[in-house]
Amino acid sequence: MNASIEIPKDSKVYLNKPYVQVFWSPINKILTSRWTGFCTFDEIKAVAQRIIDAVTLEGARKVLYDAREIEVLDEESQKYIAGAFTKEMIKAGIEYSATVSPLDVFAQFSVDDIQSSIKIPEASHNKFFQNVDEAFSWLLSK
Template identity: 30%
Template structure:
């Protein structure tokens, strides 16, 4: 199985240096154009036994219907895949989402999430976490 996947609107790959599964969006995506790459990201995380994920959302905007799918369906699967640390790059960073701790009721799985304005800062933060 490949260590990277290229879609029209995103690129998913394994970054060996920071031991992180990464998705970089290059344009706006909704529906299956958003969901298929995110599902592939989970598959790669399982194959690599990843604990960390990086989302470069510099060029993506999530609609309400996709947000519901992300929180109700996709996030629990991401946690079940073993991801414990996530970094998101949003150029117009919302300070309210910095250092977000998520705990699911079902299995008490914890996720440490941090948002950044620049990709470099996200990479530095993830590289400081032992995989």
């Protein structure tokens, strides 16, 4: 199992809930969200808005989604992430995103469905990784 992301001391924390942590690293200029467990559609949508706000406030261009510990997502959440959320992230300034794949096979099916549903050409700069270190290194290279 991969080591979990620790929130760096110099980071600005936007959310610290049992199911998600969202933080900005001013040194690496990467916005990170770490997901744990199950989230309802309303929780997903509220967190997504907070992420978009953080992107706008920080002028973020890169985002890391650590989905290793997330559980399966309902169809409404999948459609929202693949559609409206992705469009808003691009509009807010995100150029590169890295997603660390879930360990749970059913959650991975959810992420696969999201990936195959994204039809926005600008979203082509999203890559999927099996571990956090590779995802983080890729984002740093951009």
